[in-house]
Amino acid sequence: MVQRIIVAGASLGGLRAAEQLRVAGWTGEILVIGEEEHPPYNRPPLSKDVLAAPGTPEEALAKLAFRPRRSATGIQWRLGTRITASNLAARTITLDGGEVLGFDGLVIATGLRPARVAAPGPQAGRHLLRSIDDALALHEALRPGTRVGVIGSGFIGCESAATAALLGCSVTLVEGRTGPMERPLGRALSAGVRDMLTQRGVDCRQAVSVVAYRGAESCTGVELSDGGVIDVDVVVEAVGSRANVEWLQGNGLDLVDGVECDSHLRVLGEDGQPVPGLVAVGDIARYPDDRNGLPARRVEHWATPTDTAKIAAPALVAGLVGRPPAEATAPLPSFWTDIFGTRINGVGSPASAEETRILEGDPGRLHAGVAVGYYRGDTLIGVVDAGLPASKHLHYRQLVLDAGALVTI
Numbered sequence: 001m002v003q004r005i006i007v008a009g010a011s012l013g014g015l016r017a018a019e020q021l022r023v024a025g026w027t028g029e030i031l032v033i034g035e036e037e038h039p040p041y042n043r044p045p046l047s048k049d050v051l052a053a054p055g056t057p058e059e060a061l062a063k064l065a066f067r068p069r070r071s072a073t074g075i076q077w078r079l080g081t082r083i084t085a086s087n088l089a090a091r092t093i094t095l096d097g098g099e100v101l102g103f104d105g106l107v108i109a110t111g112l113r114p115a116r117v118a119a120p121g122p123q124a125g126r127h128l129l130r131s132i133d134d135a136l137a138l139h140e141a142l143r144p145g146t147r148v149g150v151i152g153s154g155f156i157g158c159e160s161a162a163t164a165a166l167l168g169c170s171v172t173l174v175e176g177r178t179g180p181m182e183r184p185l186g187r188a189l190s191a192g193v194r195d196m197l198t199q200r201g202v203d204c205r206q207a208v209s210v211v212a213y214r215g216a217e218s219c220t221g222v223e224l225s226d227g228g229v230i231d232v233d234v235v236v237e238a239v240g241s242r243a244n245v246e247w248l249q250g251n252g253l254d255l256v257d258g259v260e261c262d263s264h265l266r267v268l269g270e271d272g273q274p275v276p277g278l279v280a281v282g283d284i285a286r287y288p289d290d291r292n293g294l295p296a297r298r299v300e301h302w303a304t305p306t307d308t309a310k311i312a313a314p315a316l317v318a319g320l321v322g323r324p325p326a327e328a329t330a331p332l333p334s335f336w337t338d339i340f341g342t343r344i345n346g347v348g349s350p351a352s353a354e355e356t357r358i359l360e361g362d363p364g365r366l367h368a369g370v371a372v373g374y375y376r377g378d379t380l381i382g383v384v385d386a387g388l389p390a391s392k393h394l395h396y397r398q399l400v401l402d403a404g405a406l407v408t409i
């Protein structure tokens with residue numbers, strides 16, 4: 001009897017899960033199914049250097065494609081195929097053409113899609129940024145002098161605004177309720193990021209939201225909650241994301257924000273127990289922060305698919321052969337972002353801090369080197385550093401590791 005693990009989603013999480021299944025000793029079939037036509041590729045450059053200079057679509061894809069690892073042997077890929085439904089009790093999924101496939105194990109790696117701004121007005125001229133096709137389309141629209149309205153000041157909004165400014169566009173950033181990258185970085189560093197943007201000519205509009213778009217066929221203006229109007233040629237909507245969970249509905253899973261998992265990335269059912277043969281990896285997985293005893297959350301950063309796949313794949317294989325999962329340590333979250341050539345690194349859970357303390361440097365001068373510590377009580381739960389050498393970043397990472405209650409699971 002053929003034993004099959006289906007990996008749903010063919011991006012970084014799907015790729016790493018497939019590789020780790022082989023590392024964990026799975027010799028049966030592995031079938032990776034992904035909606036995009038492209039093999040797995042790297043997303044972070046889509047708002048940075050590839051948005052600035054993608055070249056042809058083929059050149060962009062060649063720059064971004066992940067090189068298959070040696071462990072990725074005998075993996076089947078079905079790209080350009082959307083999974084529309086699943087029946088976990090019957091162990092089947094349904095594809096967009098109506099085909100039904102059975103599985104013994106299932107890895108959920110369908111990630112996120114961008115949220116949209118819920119405001120009336122024309123659709124044309126409003127861009128999103130998640131895929132290579134999104135980046136190519138946005139790049140085409142960015143010319144020197146183009147008036148760009150970026151809505152949302154998280155990582156992707158700030159990076160897009162910086163890249164558009166570097167391309168000579170006239171950029172307005174609609175920050176929303178919080179300042180630039182304020183949720184992950186806190187107020188002090190957020191103000192430093194705003195300074196960097198404004199020094200390069202980005203017009204940062206604070207504490208406003210979009211109420212409507214103007215224009216007959218294409219978007220020509222953005223009406224703001226403070227009564228202001230921005231004239232635009234192009235809009236970039238970067239207001240967060242939604243988990244791609246619709247195909248899992250009807251199975252009694254908690255899908256409120258991604259897929260609820262235990263510390264082994266095993267998906268939890270209605271009874272709070274792991275559903276046999278089911279794990280999740282990457283941006284879509286909501287798992288407990290054992291280090292700091294914080295509630296389960298999703299971690300939308302590049303390191304997460306790799307880190308979670310290393311835990312989820314062996315746990316899935318163990319479950320399929322009737323063994324308990326081996327001990328594992330919950331991954332330490334980490335992220336980076338680049339603004340005008342300044343690298344900002346984060347480690348731990350800064351967004352969950354009760355208090356911040358400056359460890360070195362001046363948050364108002366990020367490029368000159370700064371580090372901020374994030375605390376709950378007296379426990380250091382995260383550090384963000386900017387403009388510092390890699391050795392310093394590793395030092396701060398170690399401090400967070402040493403401070404955290406390292407729970408072996």
Ligand SMILES: Cc1cc2nc3c(=O)[nH]c(=O)nc-3n(C[C@H](O)[C@H](O)[C@H](O)COP(=O)(O)OP(=O)(O)OC[C@H]3O[C@@H](n4cnc5c(N)ncnc54)[C@H](O)[C@@H]3O)c2cc1C
Binds near residue numbers: 014043110113247300
């Ligand atoms: C523009 C951009 C810049 C970023 N920059 C940084 C950065 O600087 N630093 C950092 O730490 N992180 C960054 N990230 C985040 C990082 O890229 C993500 O954390 C990572 O891509 C998550 O991988 P994933 O495989 O979990 O999900 P995704 O990459 O979202 O992949 C999910 C895949 O599943 C497919 N899919 C969805 N639904 C279905 C379905 N029903 N059937 C079949 N396939 C489906 C999707 O098409 C997609 O290919 C950035 C992300 C973006 C978009």
